Amino acid sequence: MLAEQVINGLVLGSMYALIAIGYSLVFGVLDKLTFAHSEIFMFGGYVGVLTVALGVPIWWAIPLAIVVAGIQGLITELVSFRKFNTPDGHITAALSSFAAGIVLIDVTQKFWGSDPKDLGIPNTIYTASTELFGLQIVYIKLAILIVTLLIMIALQILIARTRMGRNIRAVAESSTTASLLGIDVKRVTQQTFFIASALAGIAGLMLAMRGGFADPNVGLSFGLKALAIMAIGGMGDVRGAMIGGILIGVLEGLAFQYGLGKLSEVLVWVLMIVVLLVRPNGLFGRSVNRELRA
């Protein structure tokens, strides 16, 4: 039982991690907070619904989620971030992205209703399992873990080894210096938004696949938790977000195991405050002296 909850926690944690990485990328590169991110995550589930409705194999949902969420990210950047580049514009941009998120929720609810929408795939996908070391492993959970692992490896390579990743790191270090050195900051910003949103889209899709339904209200609860996880892991630190997400997922799984399920909703926020008081830059964050002015 305990091991099973740990696996559930890992599955949950990998979704947290994917969303938190997105927040972290955007914050690291732009110093800005995007509230639309959690709604792009929510919409990922509906990409699953869309895929089933189109009648194509369900695995097509993954590339589709990347494209759809990525485009949503680009639109968010265009309407809510491009124009707000003064120090005082940070918070306006955050609120503008919040409004953009409201629009996305409304559009979703107009097309699929305000109640959770069944994906409509055969139930066998949730029960098909295999026995491994005396544990029942449901394939879908295994698939989620493998996909997350692959994405994280790919992301690490992208950030650390490619030219695009080098540009992103340069802009994160200092956008002024980066632009002086000939880096197209606008383009790097767009790339960052695309990657971050695509990760959120995949996370939303996986959440829907695991539960069998897409939920229009998941953004503000599940999505915002990832924001706290980003702070726990360390602002703008991708590895921190990965480890933080998985840590919180497993902790919530354990809390559930010991009958503290109710507490799991606030657990992450309590942890965040404790971490911020003890280590203000997060568990893995370097000492960065950034501040988002009000």
Place this chain on the structure above:
Amino acid sequence: MSLDLALFTGINILLAWSVYLILLTGTLSFANGAFMALGAYVSGVLTAKFGIGYMPAMAMAAAASAVIGVLTGYPALRTRGIYLILVTLAITFFVQTAIENTKFVGGVQGMGGMMGTSFEIVYGSVIVVGALIWLLSRSPLQRVLDAVREDEHVAGAIGINVVYVRLALFGIGAALAAYAGGLYAHHMFFVAPDHFTIIVSVFIVLYVIMGGVNNMWGSVVGAVILTVLPEAIRFIGEWRQGVFGLLIVILLLFRRDGILPFRSVTARSGRKADA
């Protein structure tokens, strides 16, 4: 404009000012929805369950919220920038979860039995609070707040106790939000935890940011527009929520520094002869 809408507008103006007051020291609070909830519940419980009068209950709710504001603000205000935003968001989550799990106030079902409010009470409060904030903006205290907001190190160096000033304004803002929450509860006759979600906290901040952060009138304009707008576009019908969101995005794009961006005349610039 119906009476109902007028009362909500007044309450939202008070809420916007509660964020504005805290923002005077450079602290952006996403916790005011939580303080509003505290005020609504404390004043509701006192009047509905203990039979205490209207005004004493409101005063006690504001005082309780100020105390809780200072207690939570003390650790929270040590953080800056985005961390502070996250910590204040966390306060909102805590309060909502606490109310949901308290049987005494009805949990998720909410509680009723408040006594109602009137146009005179709400707008009387708006005028009194507005006058106080206006007096503040003409007083030397405004310069202290300006100093704390613009540069806390310089403010500290000239002998201002930055932590104390921040905490005091946070407490005052919490009290005002609670008072507005009390008005809200009595006007609605019923409150439930989902009246005070994170969205409410974000919207209160949005009133101030959209109106303009540099003067007290910006908060008023922001609160009025964002309260009346959803009603004004009711004719659109089912796409109302989406259009509302879209209008917010557009308004923010076209008035990047707020609808009223000017900085209000403070005590110093008011007196020409000095300087």
